[in-house]
Amino acid sequence: MIEIKKLHKSYPIGKDSLHVLKGIDLHIKEGEFVSIMGSSGSGKSTLLNIVGLLDEHDEGDYYLNGQLIKNLNEKKAAILRNKFLGFVFQSFNLISYKTALENVALPLYYKGVPRKERLKTAMEYLDKVELKDWANHLPNELSGGQKQRVAIARALVTQPKVVLADEPTGALDSTTTDNVMDLLRDINDEGMTVFVITHEEEVAAQTKRIVRLKDGVIISDELTEKAKAV
Amino acid sequence: MFDLDRWREIFQSISKNKLRSVMSGFTVAFAILLFTLLFGIVSGLSNSFKDAFADDAANFMSVRVRKTTKPFKGLQTGRIIQLKNKDYNFVKDKYDSKIELLTARVNKNVNISYKNKQDNYSLRAVHPDHQFLEKTIIDEGRFINNRDLKEKAKVIVIGRLVKEDLFGEKPALGKRVNVSGISYQIIGIFSDDGGDNEERFTYMPVTTAQMIYGNNDLINQINIGYSPDLSLDEAIAFGNKMERDLRKALDIHPDDQSALSIQNMAEANKGVGTFVIALYFIVIFIGSGTLIAGIIGISNIMIFVIKERTKEFGIRKALGAQPSSIVGMVVQESVLITTIAGYLGLSLGTYILSKIGNSLEDYFITNPSVSPGIVIGATVVLILSGLIAGYVPAKRAAGIKPIVALRAD
Numbered sequence: 001m002i003e004i005k006k007l008h009k010s011y012p013i014g015k016d017s018l019h020v021l022k023g024i025d026l027h028i029k030e031g032e033f034v035s036i037m038g039s040s041g042s043g044k045s046t047l048l049n050i051v052g053l054l055d056e057h058d059e060g061d062y063y064l065n066g067q068l069i070k071n072l073n074e075k076k077a078a079i080l081r082n083k084f085l086g087f088v089f090q091s092f093n094l095i096s097y098k099t100a101l102e103n104v105a106l107p108l109y110y111k112g113v114p115r116k117e118r119l120k121t122a123m124e125y126l127d128k129v130e131l132k133d134w135a136n137h138l139p140n141e142l143s144g145g146q147k148q149r150v151a152i153a154r155a156l157v158t159q160p161k162v163v164l165a166d167e168p169t170g171a172l173d174s175t176t177t178d179n180v181m182d183l184l185r186d187i188n189d190e191g192m193t194v195f196v197i198t199h200e201e202e203v204a205a206q207t208k209r210i211v212r213l214k215d216g217v218i219i220s221d222e223l224t225e226k227a228k229a230v
Numbered sequence: 231m232f233d234l235d236r237w238r239e240i241f242q243s244i245s246k247n248k249l250r251s252v253m254s255g256f257t258v259a260f261a262i263l264l265f266t267l268l269f270g271i272v273s274g275l276s277n278s279f280k281d282a283f284a285d286d287a288a289n290f291m292s293v294r295v296r297k298t299t300k301p302f303k304g305l306q307t308g309r310i311i312q313l314k315n316k317d318y319n320f321v322k323d324k325y326d327s328k329i330e331l332l333t334a335r336v337n338k339n340v341n342i343s344y345k346n347k348q349d350n351y352s353l354r355a356v357h358p359d360h361q362f363l364e365k366t367i368i369d370e371g372r373f374i375n376n377r378d379l380k381e382k383a384k385v386i387v388i389g390r391l392v393k394e395d396l397f398g399e400k401p402a403l404g405k406r407v408n409v410s411g412i413s414y415q416i417i418g419i420f421s422d423d424g425g426d427n428e429e430r431f432t433y434m435p436v437t438t439a440q441m442i443y444g445n446n447d448l449i450n451q452i453n454i455g456y457s458p459d460l461s462l463d464e465a466i467a468f469g470n471k472m473e474r475d476l477r478k479a480l481d482i483h484p485d486d487q488s489a490l491s492i493q494n495m496a497e498a499n500k501g502v503g504t505f506v507i508a509l510y511f512i513v514i515f516i517g518s519g520t521l522i523a524g525i526i527g528i529s530n531i532m533i534f535v536i537k538e539r540t541k542e543f544g545i546r547k548a549l550g551a552q553p554s555s556i557v558g559m560v561v562q563e564s565v566l567i568t569t570i571a572g573y574l575g576l577s578l579g580t581y582i583l584s585k586i587g588n589s590l591e592d593y594f595i596t597n598p599s600v601s602p603g604i605v606i607g608a609t610v611v612l613i614l615s616g617l618i619a620g621y622v623p624a625k626r627a628a629g630i631k632p633i634v635a636l637r638a639d
Contacts, residue, residue, distance in 0.1 A: 082550020
């Protein structure tokens with residue numbers, strides 16, 4: 001599903017450049033539930049942004065769903081994101097003036113789905129994250145956990161190949177963290193590839209494979225107890 | 231091209247962000263309002279100028295004579311110049327092709343009485359064309375005609391106020407009045423837009439007056455309506471030539487402005503025309519300045535709005551929005567706001583102008599209004615400005631990498 005070979009990425013800082021990713025090799029198969037761990041500055045967010053086509057890599061190869069990602073223009077990247085990827089962000093990133101339902105339906109708008117069908121599908125996914133009753137509420141009327149569930153519903157609504165979650169529990173307390181992780185696990189159980197970035201051990205422990213990143217290189221890549229339990 | 235979903239997105243974005251929509255709209259509406267008022271008031275001013283000369287025909291020319299101020303051919307200064315029928319005929323024969331209307335005029339003061347009522351009035355003894363040159367409006371009966379001239383008929387046309395003085399509400403047409411001892415029949419009653427003074431005049435055939443008052447061929451004034459085929463410049467040239475010819479015929483020094491002069495409406499018209507054109511240039515200058523200020527205003531607001539929405543655009547892009555859809559959305563929203571706001575400003579402006587109507591006539595502003603051409607032009611400018619004001623910053627915002635846009639706050 002995701003295949004990365006010798007991936008390099010640096011950011012220019014003034015005259016110098018900061019080498020963030022120093023040759024990452026990573027292969028994630030369909031249906032995996034992977035977490036990337038690392039302290040801040042380890043390059044994990046950069047990796048996710050590249051995987052999510054929100055940023056471009058400098059060197060190396062990246063195949064998404066068997067397709068080589070190279071020299072994408074904004075338009076092509078947008079189409080691929082819409083088709084293959086679902087995003088869950090730490091800060092939820094819901095559009096503040098749209099209701100929960102409209103937020104969930106938005107990716108379908110960019111996919112060109114007719115309005116009626118869009119709202120119907122969005123409602124199904126809201127139901128799936130148990131927020132059907134909150135469909136017509138604005139984001140600021142929802143709790144943090146509810147917002148993140150709306151965001152997850154939004155990530156799933158286009159039936160992407162991969163769900164990318166960037167610190168999905170970073171802004172949540174421990175109870176809601178568990179809820180959100182349960183939800184992600186349920187999604188994974190249904191066969192979705194889920195890619196989580198976190199710096200919390202407890203969160204990573206809920207996934208099936210942990211990739212540890214330090215200073216731009218992978219230092220370990222192992223299956224968790226959960227994966228072995230299955 | 232019509233995309234209901236796109237419009238829905240735009241209406242939602244406008245209605246959920248009322249403050250910024252109203253702010254950007256207000257700038258445009260205000261600019262257009264000022265623009266409309268400015269244009270309206272100038273049109274009102276130019277209307278006033280045109281009205282100021284409306285009393286007489288626009289192609290009016292008048293030959294007037296006084297004393298000479300320069301000696302010529304052995305004749306002394308201070309000689310009183312007197313126009314005669316031969317001068318009238320001279321003008322009539324010589325310039326026939328350039329003249330549309332022509333009348334001589336003899337001015338007298340007369341006492342007119344009817345039964346026990348009587349008063350003093352100004353009498354003008356004229357040719358039939360005088361009616362059109364002076365824009366005399368016949369309310370009842372008719373004006374002097376050629377037969378009256380030929381027969382030296384004792385007929386008189388009286389002004390509306392003369393009729394009121396002598397007859398009150400009673401009918402006057404066909405009645406006979408006593409003019410300085412001689413009986414005349416009233417053949418017409420007239421009014422005049424030139425005001426009350428004009429309606430206290432009386433008219434009779436020039437031939438009748440010449441016969442009765444001294445049996446001579448003297449006239450006080452020759453009035454001419456130059457041919458409408460002449461351009462303003464040609465009409466001015468015509469006036470100058472006739473002035474020289476008449477001075478020569480009457481043995482007046484060629485430069486003696488006082489002895490014989492021709493008052494030419496063409497010159498006044500040209501002056502007014504130039505003034506109005508200058509006025510419009512000033513207004514176009516200030517008006518475009520106002521519009522440009524409005525456009526800059528909305529551009530600034532759009533830049534601010536788009537900065538504020540950068541994160542939203544980042545989210546939309548992460549969810550699969552293509553840059554073109556972001557640009558399209560912003561531009562469409564901006565055009566919609568400018569168009570609606572501009573239209574409101576325009577409507578309010580025209581409404582105010584229509585309310586002003588003629589109430590500012592004392593300030594030299596008559597019936598101010600804006601022409602449809604200006605309205606359409608302003609609307610096009612508005613839509614274009616909305617397009618530009620939205621496009622430039624939106625294009626830049628859409629070009630920001632989603633990862634950068636998402637980090638924005």
